[in-house]
Amino acid sequence: MKRLLRRQACLLDFTLSSLARRPGKNLGLLLVYGLIVFLLASVMLFTDALRSEARQVLARSPEIILQRVVAGRHALIPAGYLERMGRIRGVTARHGRLWGYFYDPAVQANYTLLVPRNRRIADGEIVVGAGIARTRGLDRGDFLTLRGSDGTARSFRVAERLEGESELVSSDLILLSEADFRAFFGVPEGLYTDLVLTVRNPRELRKVAEKLTLRLPDTRPILRDEILRTYDAIFGWRQGIVFVLLAGAILAFVIFAWDKASGLSAEERREIGILKAVGWETSDVIRMKFWEGAVISLSAFLLGYLAAYAHVFYTSAALFEPVLKGWAVLYPEFRPLPRVDGLQLATLFFFTVFPYTLATIVPIWRAATTDPDQVMR
Amino acid sequence: MNGAPAMEVIRLQQVKKAFNQGRPNEFWAIRGVDLELEPGRITVLKGPSGSGKTTLLSMIGCLSRPTSGRILLGDRILSGLPERFMTEERRRTFGFIFQQFNLIKGLTALDNVMLPGCPLGGDHRALRQRARELLGRFGLEDRAASRVEWLSGGEAQRTAIARALINQPRCLIADEPTANLDSRLSEAFMEIVAGLREQGMTVLLTSHDPLVYDAPVVDRVVAMHDGRVVD
Numbered sequence: 001m002k003r004l005l006r007r008q009a010c011l012l013d014f015t016l017s018s019l020a021r022r023p024g025k026n027l028g029l030l031l032v033y034g035l036i037v038f039l040l041a042s043v044m045l046f047t048d049a050l051r052s053e054a055r056q057v058l059a060r061s062p063e064i065i066l067q068r069v070v071a072g073r074h075a076l077i078p079a080g081y082l083e084r085m086g087r088i089r090g091v092t093a094r095h096g097r098l099w100g101y102f103y104d105p106a107v108q109a110n111y112t113l114l115v116p117r118n119r120r121i122a123d124g125e126i127v128v129g130a131g132i133a134r135t136r137g138l139d140r141g142d143f144l145t146l147r148g149s150d151g152t153a154r155s156f157r158v159a160e161r162l163e164g165e166s167e168l169v170s171s172d173l174i175l176l177s178e179a180d181f182r183a184f185f186g187v188p189e190g191l192y193t194d195l196v197l198t199v200r201n202p203r204e205l206r207k208v209a210e211k212l213t214l215r216l217p218d219t220r221p222i223l224r225d226e227i228l229r230t231y232d233a234i235f236g237w238r239q240g241i242v243f244v245l246l247a248g249a250i251l252a253f254v255i256f257a258w259d260k261a262s263g264l265s266a267e268e269r270r271e272i273g274i275l276k277a278v279g280w281e282t283s284d285v286i287r288m289k290f291w292e293g294a295v296i297s298l299s300a301f302l303l304g305y306l307a308a309y310a311h312v313f314y315t316s317a318a319l320f321e322p323v324l325k326g327w328a329v330l331y332p333e334f335r336p337l338p339r340v341d342g343l344q345l346a347t348l349f350f351f352t353v354f355p356y357t358l359a360t361i362v363p364i365w366r367a368a369t370t371d372p373d374q375v376m377r
Numbered sequence: 378m379n380g381a382p383a384m385e386v387i388r389l390q391q392v393k394k395a396f397n398q399g400r401p402n403e404f405w406a407i408r409g410v411d412l413e414l415e416p417g418r419i420t421v422l423k424g425p426s427g428s429g430k431t432t433l434l435s436m437i438g439c440l441s442r443p444t445s446g447r448i449l450l451g452d453r454i455l456s457g458l459p460e461r462f463m464t465e466e467r468r469r470t471f472g473f474i475f476q477q478f479n480l481i482k483g484l485t486a487l488d489n490v491m492l493p494g495c496p497l498g499g500d501h502r503a504l505r506q507r508a509r510e511l512l513g514r515f516g517l518e519d520r521a522a523s524r525v526e527w528l529s530g531g532e533a534q535r536t537a538i539a540r541a542l543i544n545q546p547r548c549l550i551a552d553e554p555t556a557n558l559d560s561r562l563s564e565a566f567m568e569i570v571a572g573l574r575e576q577g578m579t580v581l582l583t584s585h586d587p588l589v590y591d592a593p594v595v596d597r598v599v600a601m602h603d604g605r606v607v608d
Binding site for chain 1: 491504
């Protein structure tokens with residue numbers, strides 16, 4: 001065992017000396033290779049972080065949202081539906097929600113206006129998300145004037161800025177009182193945007209949704225799991241777009257790396273002959289070339305992956321923000337929580353390190369089985 | 378030699394070697410050689426280009442196999458050994474000096490000398506030390522860290538000799554060792570060879586250089602022509 005390790009250490013030592021002979025070429029290869037890993041790993045890490053953030057946010061949201069549908073479109077739902085749905089086994093709480101969108105032509109951005117249930121906001125006051133505060137230059141005590149649905153301008157005093165925990169959802173948010181919301185959008189008393197139901201036991205969700213559809217045929221229940229799936233699909237789709245955009249670059253690299261790794265120069269063939277003549281076995285030569293491929297691909301993988309980690313978790317994936325987050329104007333300052341998915345890491349490793357290492361070994365196999373007396377001729 | 382088992386006699390029995398056998402360009406480089414090489418002596422295979430010296434040397438050194446006939450080391454048949462054992466024999470019994478020296482460019486003299494010891498799996502530090510000592514023995518201690526392409530012809534050859542000796546072989550094989558050297562360096566080479574014989578090493582050389590085969594240190598000269606021994 002000790003002998004085997006020493007032998008490997010010696011081969012590795014020779015490999016490193018051998019690689020150092022062509023510093024420019026190998027460094028260039030390492031950088032291009034590392035860049036590809038960096039791009040792929042950045043997309044994977046960032047999409048995964050977004051998914052996990054969405055899951056975290058949705059974990060606190062209600063299990064069922066009930067929307068009224070008129071002619072296939074979402075419509076306001078009367079408060080009376082809370083009574084009409086009757087008592088449903090498994091539902092522990094239910095209430096109406098008021099929320100809507102407002103397009104602010106001043107900054108050409110959409111805001112989400114919401115009446116919170118867990119906090120009281122005085123009439124004439126608002127709480128704004130960090131993205132709006134940044135875009136409109138608002139701070140506590142400032143006034144924000146918006147034109148309501150009746151055409152009159154209404155001024156709201158900023159009581160607070162929403163800071164942080166998940167700017168991804170709160171960036172474009174304005175919280176206001178129920179009276180202000182109804183007056184601003186012209187929503188009459190007794191109507192809500194939608195209803196939400198809390199169900200403790202997840203196995204009862206489907207049954208509850210089924211009962212709701214039967215009792216309130218003009219409504220559409222939306223389960224939290226469905227929203228999660230939609231998020232997954234959207235992020236997966238965005239990830240796919242980036243991969244397609246990167247495909248050209250990746251393909252170019254694959255061709256370049258394959259050519260570099262699989263083509264043996266006359267000099268390299270001569271060297272293999274010398275090594276065999278001085279007592280190296282075919283397997284020693286192959287091992288040495290394996291180490292050569294492994295050193296380059298592993299270094300590139302580590303370099304690229306660490307750079308991607310820093311890019312995603314320390315600069316919030318500055319390069320990919322526009323395409324992966326999908327916000328129109330109010331880019332949230334999204335600081336994803338550092339997180340590495342083992343399976344994803346293994347997949348990336350398999351598709352980057354493994355093919356290159358293999359590409360270095362195959363041609364060596366052919367060259368290393370030639371007769372050592374070539375060097376004598 | 379350094380506690381290693383003593384070299385045994387090398388016997389060649391009706392050794393023949395063909396290249397491209399069965400093809401229109403078939404060529405018989407060795408046409409039936411019987412030879413006995415005594416251990417601890419310097420033997421020179423001499424002859425013009427194409428006489429089969431190098432082919433014979435490469436078969437004795439386990440770099441290739443004869444097409445027919447047998448090569449024995451003591452009572453062991455070298456010519457019938459499987460590839461792996463041939464490599465083992467090449468690594469432990471023989472040390473090679475090639476005509477073009479065949480040092481690996483870009484590597485230092487020290488790295489080149491260490492190369493044959495690498496697959497043995499011995500202590501790396503001890504191997505490095507031994508390589509340094511060998512370079513020192515041939516006056517190259519200051520050139521250990523130099524890349525081999527920066528070495529002069531004589532330095533490159535002495536590096537090649539150090540490489541041939543790193544695994545403490547019992548037999549040194551050198552193919553046209555003075556072909557790329559001037560007379561002064563050729564004489565210096567023969568002095569080194571004489572020193573190795575003093576230590577009990579068997580030395581096999583090929584050459585058509587009179588400075589080699591006429592050197593007083595040479596014990597035996599085997600003349601070859603058209604793949605046969607002619608004397």
